Amino acid sequence: xxxxxxxxxxxxxxxxxxxxxxxxxxxxxxxxxxxxxxxxxxxxxxxxxxxxxxxxxxxxxxxxxxxxxxxxxxxxxxxxxxxxxxxxxxxxxxxxxxxxxxxxxxxxxxxxxxxxxxxxxxxxxxxxxxxxxxxxxxxxxxxxxxxxxxxxxxxxxxxxxxxxxxxxxxxxxxxxxxxxxxxxxxxxxxxxxxxxxxxxxxxxxxxxxxxxxxxxxxxxxxxxxxxxxxxxxxxxxxxxxxxxxxxxxxxxxxxxxxxxxxxxxxxxxxxxxxxxxxxxxxxxxxxxxxxxxxxxxxxxxxxxxxxxxxxxxxxxxxxxxxxxxxxxxxxxxxxxxxxxxxxxxxxxxxxxxxxxxxxxxxxxxxxxxxxxxxxxxxxxxxxxxxxxxxxxxxxxxxxxxxxxxxxxxxxxxxxxxxxxxxxxxxxxxxxxxxxxxxxxxx
Amino acid sequence: xxxxxxxxxxxxxxxxxxxxxxxxxxxxxxxxxxxxxxxxxxxxxxxxxxxxxxxxxxxxxxxxxxxxxxxxxxxxxxxxxxxxxxxxxxxxxxxxxxxxxxxxxxxxxxxxxxxxxxxxxxxxxxxxxxxxxxxxxxxxxxxxxxxxxxxxxxxxxxxxxxxxxxxxxxxxxxxxxxxxxxxxxxxxxxxxxxxxxxxxxxxxxxxxxxxxxxxxxxxxxxxxxxxxxxxxxxxxxxxxxxxxxxxxxxxxxxxxxxxxxxxxxxxxxxxxxxxxxxxxxxxxxxxxxxxxxxxxxxxxxxxxxxxxxxxxxxxxxxxxxxxxxxxxxxxxxxxxxxxxxxxxxxxxxxxxxxxxx
Numbered sequence: 001x002x003x004x005x006x007x008x009x010x011x012x013x014x015x016x017x018x019x020x021x022x023x024x025x026x027x028x029x030x031x032x033x034x035x036x037x038x039x040x041x042x043x044x045x046x047x048x049x050x051x052x053x054x055x056x057x058x059x060x061x062x063x064x065x066x067x068x069x070x071x072x073x074x075x076x077x078x079x080x081x082x083x084x085x086x087x088x089x090x091x092x093x094x095x096x097x098x099x100x101x102x103x104x105x106x107x108x109x110x111x112x113x114x115x116x117x118x119x120x121x122x123x124x125x126x127x128x129x130x131x132x133x134x135x136x137x138x139x140x141x142x143x144x145x146x147x148x149x150x151x152x153x154x155x156x157x158x159x160x161x162x163x164x165x166x167x168x169x170x171x172x173x174x175x176x177x178x179x180x181x182x183x184x185x186x187x188x189x190x191x192x193x194x195x196x197x198x199x200x201x202x203x204x205x206x207x208x209x210x211x212x213x214x215x216x217x218x219x220x221x222x223x224x225x226x227x228x229x230x231x232x233x234x235x236x237x238x239x240x241x242x243x244x245x246x247x248x249x250x251x252x253x254x255x256x257x258x259x260x261x262x263x264x265x266x267x268x269x270x271x272x273x274x275x276x277x278x279x280x281x282x283x284x285x286x287x288x289x290x291x292x293x294x295x296x297x298x299x300x301x302x303x304x305x306x307x308x309x310x311x312x313x314x315x316x317x318x319x320x321x322x323x324x325x326x327x328x329x330x331x332x333x334x335x336x337x338x339x340x341x342x343x344x345x346x347x348x349x350x351x352x353x354x355x356x357x358x359x360x361x362x363x364x365x366x367x368x369x370x371x372x373x374x375x376x377x378x379x380x381x382x383x384x385x386x387x388x389x390x391x392x393x394x395x396x397x398x399x400x401x402x403x404x405x406x407x408x409x410x411x412x413x414x415x416x417x418x419x420x421x422x423x424x425x426x427x428x429x430x431x432x433x434x435x436x437x438x439x440x441x442x
Numbered sequence: 443x444x445x446x447x448x449x450x451x452x453x454x455x456x457x458x459x460x461x462x463x464x465x466x467x468x469x470x471x472x473x474x475x476x477x478x479x480x481x482x483x484x485x486x487x488x489x490x491x492x493x494x495x496x497x498x499x500x501x502x503x504x505x506x507x508x509x510x511x512x513x514x515x516x517x518x519x520x521x522x523x524x525x526x527x528x529x530x531x532x533x534x535x536x537x538x539x540x541x542x543x544x545x546x547x548x549x550x551x552x553x554x555x556x557x558x559x560x561x562x563x564x565x566x567x568x569x570x571x572x573x574x575x576x577x578x579x580x581x582x583x584x585x586x587x588x589x590x591x592x593x594x595x596x597x598x599x600x601x602x603x604x605x606x607x608x609x610x611x612x613x614x615x616x617x618x619x620x621x622x623x624x625x626x627x628x629x630x631x632x633x634x635x636x637x638x639x640x641x642x643x644x645x646x647x648x649x650x651x652x653x654x655x656x657x658x659x660x661x662x663x664x665x666x667x668x669x670x671x672x673x674x675x676x677x678x679x680x681x682x683x684x685x686x687x688x689x690x691x692x693x694x695x696x697x698x699x700x701x702x703x704x705x706x707x708x709x710x711x712x713x714x715x716x717x718x719x720x721x722x723x724x725x726x727x728x729x730x731x732x733x734x735x736x737x738x739x740x741x742x743x744x745x746x747x748x749x750x751x752x753x754x755x756x757x758x759x760x761x762x763x764x765x766x767x768x769x770x771x772x773x774x775x776x777x778x779x780x781x782x783x784x785x786x787x788x789x790x791x792x793x794x795x796x797x798x799x
Contacts, residue, residue, distance in 0.1 A: 052593055064546060064594055067564065093547050096555040114547045120554040136558065139491065401557035402565075410495055427501035431525065431569045433494065 008044040009076040009384050012066050014094065016087035017049045025243070025269035027105040027163065027190070027295045028081035028088060034191045038373035043380065046075070050090050063090050067098070076384045076391075077101060082153055084292055089114050095156050096122060099181050099394065101383050102157035103188060104150065107167040108291050112145040119143065122152045123179075129397055130179055136404050148291070149174055158182025158390060159383045161376070163190055164293045165318045184386070186379055190296040191372035192274075192303040192363065200278055200306050202356060204349040206234040208341060211280035211306065213241040213273050213297045214287075216249045220294075221286035221311070221333070226257035228337035234345040238262040239280060241273055270296045277304040281352075282344055284337070286311045288329040303363035305356035309340050323359055406434065443475045444514040444796055447505060449523035450482040456656040457682060458626045459709045460520055460536055463583070466607050467517070467534075467792075470785040476793075481505070485522070490552055491562060493539065497522035497569060517792050518577070525573045532792050533574060534602060535582040535591065537706045542566050543594045544704055550630050571595045578795035584707040586729040602791055605784035606712055606775075608685055614718030614772070615693040617764065620648040621722070621754055622695035624688070624710045627664070628657040631702045632724075632745070634664055639751035641671050644758050649699075652680045652691060692717035697757050697764060701745060704728035712780055715739060715771030720764050722753045733778065739771035 015032040018024045032047070036058060039045055045058075046069065052062040061069065069075075078100030080091040092113045095102060112118045124137035146152075154160065154171060158181040162168045165187055176183060210229065214220030229236045238259060242250050244266045254262045265276060277283070283301045287294050288311055301308050302323075309325040310316040311333075316326065325344070327336040347355070365371075410424065429435040448471070450464035464480055471478035481503075485496060505528050506513055518524035520536040541551035542563040553559045574580060574591070580599040582588040588599040606612070625631050636649060655661045668677050683691070692698070698714035701724035708730040714721045715733060721740035723730045734740040741756065743749035757764040779787060790797075 062593060064543065064567075067560075068567075090547050093555045097557065097560045114551075115549040116547070116551055116554040116559075119552075120556045120559075122555075125556060139558070398557055398561065402561040405491065405558045405561050405565075408491055423502045424495065424498050427498035428494070430501055430527070431498060432572055433498075433565050433569065 008042065009381070010044045010073065011039075011046065011380065012048050012070070012075040012078045012100075013039075013045045014048045014063065014066075014078070014080045014091045016081075016083075016085075016091075017047070017060060018051070026083055026085060026087055027293075028083055028103075030270045030296050031081065031103065031105075031163075031190065034193055034369055035373050035376065038369060039377060042377050063094060066094075070098075077380060077387065079103070079380070080157075081105065082150065084109050086111075092153060093117060095153060096120065096125075099156045099158055099390075100387075101159040101161065101380065102153060103161045103163065104153075104167055104171075105163050105295070106291070106293060107150055107154075107162070107164070107170055108148045109150050109153075110148065110291060112147060117152075118145050122155070126155055126179055126181070129181075134397065134400060136401065139408065151175060151178070154178075155180040158184065158387060159379070160185045161188040161379060162186070163188050164315050166315045167293070181390070182387075184383070186375075188376060188379075189366050189372055190299040191369040192296070192299050192367040193369050194303070194364065199360075200280060200304060200356065202349050202353045203281060204347070204352065206345040208234055208236050208281045208345060209239060209279060210236050210341070211239050211241070211273075211276060211283040211301075213268060213283075214285070216242070216246050216253055219287065219289035219292060221288060221329075222250075222253060223257070224286060224333050224337060225284050226253055226259050227334045228341070229259050230257050231334075232338050233342045236261065236341065239265060239276060241265050241268045241276060243268045270300050273297055274300050274304060277301060277306050280306050282307045282309065282341070284309045285316075286327070286329075286333075287316075288313050299363065299367045302359050303367050305360035305363070307344060307352065307355050307359070309337065320362065323355075323362055443477065444793060445511055446471055446476050446478040446793070447513050447516045447528075448478060448480050449500075449516055449518045449526055450480055451485045451520040451523050452482040453486065453656070454484050456626060457654065458656075459707065462607050462709060463534075463536060463604050464519060466604070467788075470789060474786075474789060476789075477511070481516075483523075487539075487541070488552075490541075490559070493522070493562065494565060497525045497566070500525040501527055503527075515793060515796055521570070524577065525569065527576075530795050531577045532579045532795055533577040533581060533599075534788075534792055535574075535580070535587055535599065537587060538570055538590070538594075539566060544590055545630075548703075550703065567595065571597065579792065581791060584729040585732055586704070587706050600791065602788055603778065603780050603784065604707065604709070605780045605782060605788065606709070606716055608689060608713070609716070609780075609782040611685075611689055612713065612716040612718075613689065613693045614768065617696040617719075617761065618694045619646050619696060619758075620650050620694075621697050621699050622691050622714075622719075623649065623651045623653070623699045624691075624713070625653045625700070625702070627651065627653050627655040627660055629660060634667055635701060635724075635745065635747050635750055636699045637664060637667050637673065637677060638671070638747035639754065640673050640676055642748065642751035643754045645676070647676070647696070647754065647758055649677045650680060650691060650695075651678065652683045652688060654682050688713075689717075692719060695719050697722050697740075697754065699723075699750065699754075700730060701727050701743075701750065702730070703745070705730050708733075712775055712778075715768075715775040716781075718765075718768040718772045720757060720767035720771065722750060722757075724750075733774060734771075735774075738767065739774055740767055 015028045047060045048066045049060050053060045081103045084106035121137045121141040121143045128135045154175045216222045285298045312326040312328050325340045468478045468480050515530040516528040517532045521539045545551040581602040582599050585601045591597045591599050697720045699722045700710045705728040711730045721734045724745035736742040741753040743753045
């Protein structure tokens with residue numbers, strides 16, 4: 001007897017991909033770009049985004065068509081990515097329509113999402129689904145938005161991956177006790193392509209090329225970096241990777257802080273950052289805000305082996321102390337940063353080389369594309385198995401929603417006007433909204 | 443000659459491109475000897491769950507025979523008129539129910555992620571596909587509309603631009619110091635963006651707005667913006683204007699501001715260009731961009747009041763440029779087949795199911 005040919009599990013992979021600079025440079029698009037080839041070997045992945053490009057090397061389907069595709073050939077799992085950015089609004093919308101695995105790049109969100117979401121009674125709907133009776137709240141029920149945590153998104157994702165260890169801890173602390181569709185959670189490191197992680201040029205001496213990829217705002221401490229460089233005891237040349245829209249602000253800051261030598265490079269994205277690191281002596285990744293994680297830029301620096309200065313805050317606290325330089329956010333931040341630069345300038349080429357090798361080794365252990373893809377692949381396979389019952393139950397729930405909707409239509413209202421009910425019923429059936437083929441009767 | 447019914451959708455107490463389109467089509471059909479009439483049902487988008495019933499009501503209409511006269515063909519236009527039943531149905535699509543398609547997930551849509559809303563959306567998408575599939579001929583009023591049809595419903599259609607209603611009457615006069623805005627006053631038309639731009643525009647430039655509001659609260663919002671920036675002397679609401687007044691306004695405008703979000707077609711664009719006036723529009727204005735070419739027939743800017751304001755100032759400060767843009771726009775419109783002669787082509791295509799061509 002012939003065994004059935006192996007069929008790769010079918011995944012709907014939601015992600016912003018391109019369009020404006022921010023979404024293409026964001027963590028979701030980066031993760032997709034970096035992992036898609038590895039994952040395609042194991043899964044049949046359909047890329048879903050807010051545009052359509054069927055002619056692309058990896059075809060992209062518009063999110064509104066994804067649900068049509070699901071009807072023709074059901075997906076085994078829906079995967080979404082979530083950022084604190086409008087680029088992933090469409091993912092947030094659809095997560096509540098069809099829950100699945102969510103990769104959280106951020107757990108704190110600065111907005112409630114697109115306007116229609118603020119009027120969805122998400123909590124009541126979730127309670128209705130989880131209860132034995134599976135009821136629906138009345139159609140005019142409104143929901144009071146909660147923030148800044150992604151409460152709704154966390155509740156609607158039965159399986160979660162977090163690219164920030166801090167966010168897993170936060171989720172456990174603030175949300176894991178709330179009603180939700182599931183409580184499985186994993187840490188997913190950012191993948192870094194090894195091909196592009198060539199060894200940086202190792203120099204010694206007191207002239208330092210300093211790399212910085214932060215936005216010109218207080219959260220990523222550009223003012224601290226510039227102040228520190230102005231008064232540094234060593235000669236520094238700043239290489240600042242920016243978004244084109246930030247040029248005017250960055251130039252103004254450089255002028256305000258009177259930084260002697262600074263080069264602005266436009267086109268912030270992780271790949272561009274990777275290409276710059278070949279000729280950088282030390283990078284600075286400061287972050288002091290509960291919003292917006294540093295994203296893939298730090299892992300890229302680590303895997304490139306470039307010595308790195310970090311804020312002693314957030315996710316950085318989970319990193320091994322021997323491999324990095326730390327500064328404490330606050331009053332002494334500028335002085336500590338200057339001190340780090342001075343100390344680093346005294347290291348010999350051999351010492352810098354050792355540090356580089358250590359960082360690269362650590363980076364490859366954690367962030368290798370093959371390893372990350374392998375881990376995510378295991379999580380996906382595990383989730384498909386675990387969620388198969390859930391997916392079936394959710395299909396039934398959707399059918400109940402349709403029945404609830406049709407139950408509110410005038411054709412169901414008992415009335416002495418039989419013409420209305422009779423002709424409208426026939427029309428509903430002709431259009432295909434009711435009848436034996438749909439499995440839904442009035 | 444054929445007996446033709448044009449199927450229109452009327453939102454009572456409002457007036458817009460749809461009304462112009464169906465009225466013009468009936469007039470031009472009759473001018474060519476056809477027996478044509480208009481069938482309209484009232485439409486409201488709220489409450490959203492009534493959309494199914496409103497679409498189904500079209501399905502119940504008997505449209506094949508009136509007073510012993512067989513209807514040879516019906517021409518549907520806007521959602522949900524194409525749900526009508528007739529053996530020979532032609533579609534000249536103005537737009538579908540946009541909140542379930544390209545406006546979904548934006549502030550212009552009321553479709554949430556409640557599973558009942560998703561089922562509503564799905565039923566309408568399925569219904570659209572089936573009902574449009576019955577049409578013997580499918581077209582849309584612009585490339586933007588047919589591209590949406592392809593993207594969301596996988597249906598091929600032909601772009602058939604509506605000719606201008608007042609073709610032959612547009613004229614160009616010396617520009618006066620006002621920017622003109624024409625159209626329904628509602629959020630998606632983004633008149634507020636032009637009002638908010640005025641503080642950075644040369645203060646001798648006024649804004650004249652022809653059109654009536656059709657959205658609750660919109661006038662309160664706009665008047666609030668005017669008061670906030672002390673623009674009472676610079677903004678004039680003209681309400682609904684007759685054709686002659688409209689032609690006069692176009693002829694004397696310095697420029698026409700028309701920057702709606704993802705517009706289907708944009709009669710206003712073409713009327714401005716037919717009047718030899720430059721158009722200021724936005725990068726996301728949809729069908730408008732099928733005619734406005736940046737630095738050739740108008741200015742296309744980021745959809746922000748800052749960008750709009752700077753665009754106006756450019757035209758104020760360089761009147762030679764403004765005239766050049768207007769002149770090129772007039773040429774484009776003349777070549778685009780949207781003057782009076784364009785109706786022969788439009789009607790020929792819409793009635794093609796009868797002629798087999």
